[in-house]
Amino acid sequence: MTHDPSVLAPTFTRTAVRGVAPRNTMPDGEMDPSSAYQIVHDETMLDGNARLNLATFVATWMGDEADRLYAESFDKNMVDKDEYPRTAAIEENCWRILASLWNVPDVTDSIGTSTIGSSEACMLGGLAFKRRWQIARRAAGKSTEKPNLVMSSAVQVCWEKFCNYFEVEMRLVPITEEHPTLDGAQIEQYVDENTIGVVAIMGVTYTGMYEPVKEIAEALDALQEKTGLDVPIHVDGASGAMIAPFLQPAIEWDFRLERVHSISTSGHKYGLVYPGVGWVVWRTLDALPEELIFRVSYLGGDMPTLALNFSRPGAQVLLQYYQFLRLGHEGYTAIQQECQDVAKYLAKGISDIGAFELWNDGSDIPVFAWRLKAGYTDKWNLYHLSDRLRMKGWLVPAYPMPDNLNDLTVQRIVVRNGLSRDLGDELLEDIRVETAWLDALTSPMPVEGQKPGFHH
Numbered sequence: 244m245t246h247d248p249s250v251l252a253p254t255f256t257r258t259a260v261r262g263v264a265p266r267n268t269m270p271d272g273e274m275d276p277s278s279a280y281q282i283v284h285d286e287t288m289l290d291g292n293a294r295l296n297l298a299t300f301v302a303t304w305m306g307d308e309a310d311r312l313y314a315e316s317f318d319k320n321m322v323d324k325d326e327y328p329r330t331a332a333i334e335e336n337c338w339r340i341l342a343s344l345w346n347v348p349d350v351t352d353s354i355g356t357s358t359i360g361s362s363e364a365c366m367l368g369g370l371a372f373k374r375r376w377q378i379a380r381r382a383a384g385k386s387t388e389k390p391n392l393v394m395s396s397a398v399q400v401c402w403e404k405f406c407n408y409f410e411v412e413m414r415l416v417p418i419t420e421e422h423p424t425l426d427g428a429q430i431e432q433y434v435d436e437n438t439i440g441v442v443a444i445m446g447v448t449y450t451g452m453y454e455p456v457k458e459i460a461e462a463l464d465a466l467q468e469k470t471g472l473d474v475p476i477h478v479d480g481a482s483g484a485m486i487a488p489f490l491q492p493a494i495e496w497d498f499r500l501e502r503v504h505s506i507s508t509s510g511h512k513y514g515l516v517y518p519g520v521g522w523v524v525w526r527t528l529d530a531l532p533e534e535l536i537f538r539v540s541y542l543g544g545d546m547p548t549l550a551l552n553f554s555r556p557g558a559q560v561l562l563q564y565y566q567f568l569r570l571g572h573e574g575y576t577a578i579q580q581e582c583q584d585v586a587k588y589l590a591k592g593i594s595d596i597g598a599f600e601l602w603n604d605g606s607d608i609p610v611f612a613w614r615l616k617a618g619y620t621d622k623w624n625l626y627h628l629s630d631r632l633r634m635k636g637w638l639v640p641a642y643p644m645p646d647n648l649n650d651l652t653v654q655r656i657v658v659r660n661g662l663s664r665d666l667g668d669e670l671l672e673d674i675r676v677e678t679a680w681l682d683a684l685t686s687p688m689p690v691e692g693q694k695p696g697f698h699h
């Protein structure tokens with residue numbers, strides 16, 4: 244790109260800014276920083292507005308002090324434990340706080356780590372299962388050829404990735420209208436001696452519903468009694484592990500259940516931190532095979548680490564600790580409760596419109612989905628409503644449910660910290676207005692080219 248000697252020139256008359264920025268190859272020359280800034284800044288104006296993105300589970304608001312802390316610490320690499328010993332210590336504080344929140348029997352006998360998100364955390368949980376199973380099978384002189392992992396057909400794509408990347412057969416238990424989540428029914432048809440574990444989800448991505456981890460554990464207890472197979476559970480609590488301890492403390496889904504070996508969550512979802520942080524904790528040191536742990540030098544000593552990535556941001560870990568200090572149990576409860584109140588308010592408002600039937604109402608995590616009432620209209624569908632809302636700036640995805648319900652299209656709202664009742668009310672009004680607009684059509688909307696909105 245041309246070197247522009249005059250940065251005094253009005254921004255949009257500068258040579259650099261007047262060109263089309265290169266898409267495929269690096270420019271030969273330099274550009275003044277304010278022009279480069281303007282170009283990148285302007286291109287991102289075409290992105291949706293993060294606060295109006297009701298498809299994402301990921302935090303989009305933290306507040307001024309957190310933003311300042313972020314700006315002060317974005318240069319820290321989490322892996323440099325020797326160079327940033329306080330950041331390393333804070334990481335450890337965080338997973339121990341989470342282990343306690345999830346009722347670990349003895350926090351000094353547990354182990355955990357931060358990750359880049361739930362996906363990495365889930366993969367580490369899956370890897371621990373696989374290795375543990377391999378060790379036991381080898382010791383018994385049995386084959387380790389065909390590991391499988393049992394889970395609902397409504398798992399998040401990270402589990403598909405895990406099974407694909409780490410060569411584990413994915414055994415999906417289909418959800419149905421009668422069993423809208425994995426609930427332990429018929430689990431014995433899926434589990435065998437090659438099953439490395441079962442995944443239970445606290446806050447299913449498609450709908451926000453909790454899987455009844457206790458019932459799944461009881462089904463596995465019964466199976467063990469019958470067959471001797473001792474199958475551990477990993478709880479994918481990407482969202483729910485940061486909701487249930489505050490809003491539904493009586494639900495037993497965590498380390499209170501002995502069969503739960505590990506739990507993961509996204510710090511960047513209801514942990515209330517900007518994207519890229521996740522967490523995984525194992526109930527005991529034994530649950531994580533030693534061979535998966537690498538030792539790094541730390542303050543002249545040695546520090547166990549386990550992760551798929553090497554370098555990653557340390558700032559998010561500091562932000563997580565900031566939120567723990569800033570909010571405490573009380574603050575987290577207040578925020579999650581407000582999100583749930585707004586979710587229920589929106590769910591009721593949407594159900595009152597008359598065109599829709601709720602799949603759930605946000606009383607597990609503050610997420611709910613709805614479908615168009617059967618036979619309501621032949622003129623439009625939820626994809627059209629999603630498009631209409633997008634024109635107003637709202638991102639509210641429509642998508643098909645997974646097997647065996649993939650004929651069913653739903654639309655979903657994720658209520659996050661920052662979707663106030665006032666803003667929510669604007670959304671509700673827009674849904675009413677757009678539904679009325681669609682209802683007033685005298686001929687059907689075209690359906691060519693419709694595709695599911697991104698909803699993971």
Ligand SMILES: Cc1ncc(COP(=O)(O)O)c(C=O)c1O
Pocket residue numbers: 300359360361362363365399401444446447448479480481482509521699
């Ligand atoms: C249940 C569940 N598991 C895992 C993930 C992946 O989380 P992350 O985006 O933090 O990798 C998600 C994301 O929405 C999820 O909902």
